[in-house]
Amino acid sequence: MATLQSLSIDRSSNQLLLQVDQPARYSTREDNGDYVVTLSPARLAPGATPPAVYVGDRLRRVTVSQRGPQSVEVRLTPDAGVTIGELQVPNLRLLALPLQRQRQDAGPISSSTTGSSSGITGPIQVTLPPGRPGSTSPSFPSQPVFSPDFSLPSPSRRAVVVIDPGHGGPDPGAVGNGLKETEIVLDISRQVTAFLEGQGVQVVMTRNGEYDVDLQPRVDIAERANATVFVSIHANAISLSRPEVNGFEIYHASPSGQALASAIHRSVMQGVSIGDRGVRSARFYVLRRTSMPAALVETGFITGAQDKLKLADPTFRTQMARAIARGILQYLQ
Ligand SMILES: [Zn+2]
Incomplete structure (x- = not known):
């Protein structure tokens, strides 16, 4: 093979x-x-x-x-x-x-x-798109095999964005300072989804409630949706004895993911008051296994003295969601 x-x-x-x-x-x-x-x-x-x-x-x-x-x-x-x-x-x-x-x-x-590519194997399959002009003459291999005879709609209308709120249900993610990662990221993810849908983008969420979703099913959802981009949303944590650690991070695992991560990072740094811990590379499961550009957002540290107040603030979460959505749109366009 x-x-x-x-x-x-x-x-x-x-x-x-x-x-x-x-x-x-x-x-x-x-x-x-x-x-x-x-x-x-x-x-x-x-x-x-x-x-x-x-x-x-x-x-x-x-x-x-x-x-x-x-x-x-x-x-x-x-x-x-x-x-x-x-x-x-x-x-x-x-x-x-x-x-x-x-x-x-x-x-x-x-x-x-x-x-x-061996040149000796015969045809294995012929699939003709139904009802397209020229589809009755597939035997001219010297001709272009693809030619759009219709205008392509704008990418944002054709795009499918998968939003992946981290953790869920029995897996609360990071917990501290009276905050639960699963609840914070679900709220932000729902708002990202609403902003994108308001722009005519189709969005699929990997979960939309407090229940358990394993990592591979999240990847499967994105693949089945033939997603244009995959964005996983998390909140960060380090020891409660390190309240000085605060800030936004975003991860990718491929060059195409890096472009997506950079667009979201740029938008968040422009639109949200939070520390900058940069665009980083890491081979997280959902980044590694998805075939489309993928990024994993760490919206802030629930263990951080500054970030814990921000993440608990609904206004901050709305600003964060709006900035993430704008970054995704800018990448798509
Ligand atoms: Zn997480």
């Missing part, structure tokens, strides 16, 4: 490159404006994360996920006016997707192709 080892954007040739350890079978299809490459049978290497996407990369986002034991899905959302060209196989261990600026004269063509 092939392993997808890495994904990268080659900015000199405008291609998304998928590195595999051996020839891989693949199929491609269009899905609601996204271009999807499925490698099967294949698995995703533990360290294989989507590349950071910057303005000018001709992509809005790239996600990668293991779909069941035998298949890996890479999903590209192209920028407006960008066509994903036919998948190329420059060598047996490399798949390349050209990111082409759409030609004025290019008619809408939409089809799906299958193939194998």
Whole structure:
């Protein structure tokens, strides 16, 4: 079985490159404006994360996920006016997707192709999107296999944000100074959700009450929702004998998560009066196991002399929620 080892954007040739350890079978299809490459049978290497996407990369986002034991899905959302060209196989261990600026004269063509990077395996699957122009002629592999023949709505309207309030129910998280992490983060998370929904963003919460949710089910919720971003919300703690430790921290475990974390961090530092303990990297379970950009927010120290007063204050919690939501929106846009 092939392993997808890495994904990268080659900015000199405008291609998304998928590195595999051996020839891989693949199929491609269009899905609601996204271009999807499925490698099967294949698995995703533990360290294989989507590349950071910057303005000018001709992509809005790239996600990668293991779909069941035998298949890996890479999903590209192209920028407006960008066509994903036919998948190329420059060598047996490399798949390349050209990111082409759409030609004025290019008619809408939409089809799906299958193939194998070994060049000897026959088609394994053909999936045609129903009712798309051109779907009756999927046998022109020299044509672009994806061409948006409709206008892409703004990213914030298409985005799905998963908000993950830490802990819950029998697991109160950090406890001290009359505060319970689980209650504080649920309140903030509900407000983040309300602000985002007010902006037309679809939000899924991993819990919305005081009950137990294990870590893997939180990841599963995000994967099933095909989330654009995952944001876990916590409150911090250290020994009650260290009241001098206060401040906001945010964690990521991948380059795409770092961009998300930085956007939220910037927004919180602008909009909330709290100490800055920076953007940090840590391999928390929910950051490691989610395939989309993910960040874990530590909203403040319930053990801190200053933060305990802030976290207990509903006005502060609203400011924090608003700033987190604004940071997520800024990342999405
Ligand atoms: Zn926590």
